[in-house]
Amino acid sequence: MDQRDQRDQRDQRSTNPFTPGFGLTPIILAGRAGAIEDFTAALKGNVPEARAILISGARGSGKTVLLTEFKELALEAGWTDLRVHTSSSSLVDELRGTAIAQLREQDPDAESSRLTSARVSGTGASREVRQRYEGEQEPLTTVLDRLAALTDQDGGGLLITLDELQSVDRDQLHALTQHVQDLIGSGHAVAFIAAGVRPGVDALLDHERTTFLRRAHRIEVGSVDVGTAAEAIRMTIADTRKSITPEAAVLAGEISQGYPYLIQLIGSKSWQSCGDADTIEIEDVHGGREAVVAAMIKNVHRPALRGLSARKREYLHAMLLDEGPSSVGDIAERMNIDPRNQSTYRERLIEEELIRPAGRGFVEFSLPYLAEALRHEDRAGVGADVEPDRGVQRSHRARRSTRP
Template sequence: MPRSSRGDRPQTGPSSPAALEAAERNPFTPGFGLVPRVLALQGTPVEDFAAALAGRRGAGERSVLIAGARGVGKTVLLGQLREVAARAGWRTLVLHTSSASMVEELRGGAVDLLREVDPEAEQMRATSAEGGAFGVRAGADVEFVDRYAGEKVPLGRLLERLAALLTRDGGGLLVSVDEVQSADHAQLREVTQHLQDLIGAGHGAGFLAAGIRTGVDELLAHPGTTFLRRAHRIDISSVDVGTAAEVIRQTVADTSRSITPEAAVRAGEISHGYPYLIQVIGAEAWARAGDASTIEIEDVDAARAATIDAMVVNVHGPALRDVTGRRMDYLQAMLEDEGPSAVGDVAARLGLDTRAAGVHRARLIGEELLQASGHGRVALALPYLREALERVRETGSTRRAAAPAQVTRPVRRNG
């Protein structure tokens, strides 16, 4: 995983009066796409991108493709890059794969931005005979006309005008797409072709995208994605347990509370270094500490069940929704083993030869549900996937029967 933009330690933001006022609020942010107070990201992708925008690195690094499993912080990093761009004077048009047409969404965003930055967006036009061929004479009746209303200007010309204006002012134009693996291929090809044209013409332009690793790989194998293949790719994954514990400790340290070293380590262990779980275990332990000034190991242990449930429902539920037939049988057959499974054993349980079983195994590895674990062995790839599969086996779904009870510590030790 990339290193932090502030050296090897997790990144923290400066304190502010607003932050201090909200110090007793739960500081963890377990929702997808929410920016944590302390980031588990390690490395320099943010600085590298900032350097590319400033011209200190190749222009090709202004186009970034972020790939990783669900919940590892892809959307958070995407947001960081957009913030860096905004501080550098660049403007970003955010497209959505769920829109009816990303191309038309790009057109609408470009027009709105042109109306903001183009000094000629409103043109004066004479409405009486006093207006002549050489301009508007004094006393003539005039009206202001929206240059970008009415008949459609070709999208390429709109983007050319917009990029030229932004580049002239020392910035540039970025287009950003999250969940890029879900984009319509033809629409995405047209969008990226326009950006390639802008870059080729020497304008400040770039593309930011994020998606599930397997979906990104499939997308890049599709004809017409040459532009994306040239983008600077960042693959992100979990962090080590020590980093996870430090993220949790620093997040609490930014409040009036504290967390014991043992509790922070236990929370890191429960999270398995998975960024989403870091936020969930932190939020649940904070809540279970009640009004105590120190979060202790018993609070973390009490939060474990709810943390696992959040992972099963919010991460594994969507991932397993489309896993049916022999692929689900393969995963269920692995539950007989406490650790990694021998591929021959799983094939025998399914009543298949190893070659036939290998087809299902390869697909599950491609979907990031399995991972190779030594010669002839495979393991479940993500934390608490076993618990999710056990729930599917017992109930047919990953949905919870009832929310885990939230019990706060009854005895306060605030002295």
């Protein structure tokens, strides 16, 4: 190993290993071993019916991370990824463009040439080069079938991925899945993976033209148990120059409540809090809790609560009077409505993943720190900053003016 490699390795061991951003892949995946094992088997052809996958869950639960992990597993197995985006004006046109780009790379006949003239002495000649996929006009079905045949020969397959499924145009989705079904029907190795927020995905599946997705293998991602969260935090730190005490790891897992986004966030804040110390102690984890709660309110709860009707908001606030799960009868009494009428708000809030059933006649908040978000609204008003900006800093203009 040369000096540069050694320096890079030291830098990596000294860098904060946590990734508390949405969609960023963490070093350690918590609670996803079963899903990954099933998809690995599906790629090998052991369970081909599990090649059509629909991932759903709340914001920050790890949907995009799992989709990305599946994609990487497929690429390692020699599959070709055709990613399409819900923001595209046409999913089918984007799929065509991506498929043709792959054909230009993979098709040995993508470029051909023919002799157009030659001198009698044979010392010179000119040739015409033809790009097979220049201005491709063949139907998309033909293009995909040709690409699928090439990947089949190499022992791979075609992987089509689509994130943020809840935002997709239904007619475009129907057209896209028709092509997927045609490829499967032709005997090609094809996998289709889509991911989206559960309420939007559920609404999409109610549409009559989403039969293919209804038959897909459904993966619901959510929180893991606190012990798994603590172990994920410990293992993430293990490959760095720092360590974490067992008590600190357990506290970090408890603060995260097993929510994937918060696992990364409390790990990152704890790492920052310990500074240059070699060991993350329990007080370092304590020091990061306030920032973790503030980030959860700002990045997850505020978008979910925005636009919530006054009556549904009142339902949630009625639950704040209870330490644990709330009785639906008590909620109705606090809202001064007939107990039978509260079920309408209850079902809608469950669909929006703000609350969940907690035994017969009881409900509870479905995501960590939602109660804190509601109490913050009571104190500061709807939409108020959770964590005001603090401190002063010289601007780049001031720094330039003081240079010698």
